[in-house]
Amino acid sequence: MTLLDKKEVRRLMKEGKLKDISDIQNLLKAQFKDLIEEMLEGEIEHELGYSKYDYKNKDTFNSRNGKRSKKVKSDYGEIEIDVPRDRTGDFEPKIVKKNQRDVSSIDDQVLSMYAKGMSVRDIQDHLNNLYGIEVSPTMISNITDKILPVITEWQYRPLDSVYAHVVLDAIHYKVRQDRKIVNKAVYIVIGVNLDGFKEVLGMWVGESETSKFWLKVLSDIKNRGVEDILIASIDGLPGFKDAIEVTFPNTEIQRCVIHVIRNSTRYLSYKDRKAFIADLKPVYTAVDETQALEALSFLEEKWGEKYYIAIKPWKDHWNEIATMFKYPSDIRRLIYTTNAIESFNRQLRKVTKSKSIFPTDESLLKMLYLATVDITKKWSQRIRNWSMIIGQLNIFFEGRI
Numbered sequence: 001m002t003l004l005d006k007k008e009v010r011r012l013m014k015e016g017k018l019k020d021i022s023d024i025q026n027l028l029k030a031q032f033k034d035l036i037e038e039m040l041e042g043e044i045e046h047e048l049g050y051s052k053y054d055y056k057n058k059d060t061f062n063s064r065n066g067k068r069s070k071k072v073k074s075d076y077g078e079i080e081i082d083v084p085r086d087r088t089g090d091f092e093p094k095i096v097k098k099n100q101r102d103v104s105s106i107d108d109q110v111l112s113m114y115a116k117g118m119s120v121r122d123i124q125d126h127l128n129n130l131y132g133i134e135v136s137p138t139m140i141s142n143i144t145d146k147i148l149p150v151i152t153e154w155q156y157r158p159l160d161s162v163y164a165h166v167v168l169d170a171i172h173y174k175v176r177q178d179r180k181i182v183n184k185a186v187y188i189v190i191g192v193n194l195d196g197f198k199e200v201l202g203m204w205v206g207e208s209e210t211s212k213f214w215l216k217v218l219s220d221i222k223n224r225g226v227e228d229i230l231i232a233s234i235d236g237l238p239g240f241k242d243a244i245e246v247t248f249p250n251t252e253i254q255r256c257v258i259h260v261i262r263n264s265t266r267y268l269s270y271k272d273r274k275a276f277i278a279d280l281k282p283v284y285t286a287v288d289e290t291q292a293l294e295a296l297s298f299l300e301e302k303w304g305e306k307y308y309i310a311i312k313p314w315k316d317h318w319n320e321i322a323t324m325f326k327y328p329s330d331i332r333r334l335i336y337t338t339n340a341i342e343s344f345n346r347q348l349r350k351v352t353k354s355k356s357i358f359p360t361d362e363s364l365l366k367m368l369y370l371a372t373v374d375i376t377k378k379w380s381q382r383i384r385n386w387s388m389i390i391g392q393l394n395i396f397f398e399g400r401i
Contacts, residue, residue: 236313
């Protein structure tokens with residue numbers, strides 16, 4: 001088979017055989033089919049030890065036994081190829097294996113495996129075992145580097161002007177830097193837009209989690225077009241509240257109740273744990289703030305002398321904890337915890353568990369971005385009861401939606 005050169009392309013254009021992209025695609029498809037079939041012929045010739053019709057040099061009882069047709073997916077669409085057979089059935093093609101139905105770009109397959117957290121060694125072994133292809137770590141790195149411009153474009157894409165709810169959190173990894181291994185925080189923001197769909201607004205790799213870097217993240221979001229956030233759910237990082245108030249002064253802040261519960265129960269002795277939690281539950285499940293404060297007062301009277309340190313976080317941060325009591329149950333369920341982002345982070349950890357240390361910030365961001373694309377494909381459903389929630393928010397935040 002001869003690949004087309006420039007003269008051949010010009011000849012086909014003059015003859016009217018190359019008029020548009022479709023003609024070019026069909027031509028490449030035909031060439032790709034011919035190339036694969038030539039490679040398969042080369043493989044069976046090597047397997048049998050003699051070329052077609054060269055019976056003088058035949059030194060085997062095995063021989064060719066015609067061909068079988070097989071449809072495979074390729075970068076040029078579905079193509080039908082003729083795969084040579086041998087009489088004994090021992091011939092195992094490497095370029096297109098017996099059960100292989102996809103011969104599309106190796107780049108796409110490498111990116112897909114990388115997105116699922118496979119190590120470079122695992123990717124090498126997989127390609128070698130499945131396709132008989134040997135790839136170097138440098139080649140894999142070069143392939144995955146192709147998505148860096150895509151990540152940059154995604155990271156700087158314009159955002160909606162208003163988000164009903166955002167959740168902010170960080171996940172931590174070890175990264176090699178200046179010949180040392182340092183802890184890095186990946187700052188993540190997930191937003192719920194006014195249509196009720198979740199989206200990852202961005203991921204930022206920085207030093208260990210600080211309110212100063214969160215201020216940078218929030219400023220970046222604002223520069224990308226976000227003018228207002230109705231409610232933000234946060235954990236207990238000092239200075240977090242201030243960073244939000246400086247950037248989005250009208251945003252209601254909800255401290256994650258689950259985080260406060262965890263902080264409280266860490267100070268309890270095992271024998272008192274069950275009773276204390278039973279008395280704490282009426283605080284955060286109360287119908288309104290008045291009932292919640294009564295339950296908190298009872299908790300302090302009963303346990304304050306022994307476990308004041310466990311009750312103190314509820315009193316110190318009551319204004320942010322009590323935000324949820326302003327709203328009906330559907331909104332309250334949406335905002336009272338940062339579980340949405342913690343669930344997302346757990347899925348990221350599943351993907352990255354094979355990497356104890358990342359060589360660079362870029363390698364970390366590549367894997368997290370590809371994993372994010374995979375995870376968010378499933379975010380196709382609106383938040384439950386969204387029609388009711390957005391109607392209620394429209395009343396509470398009149399003029400801002």
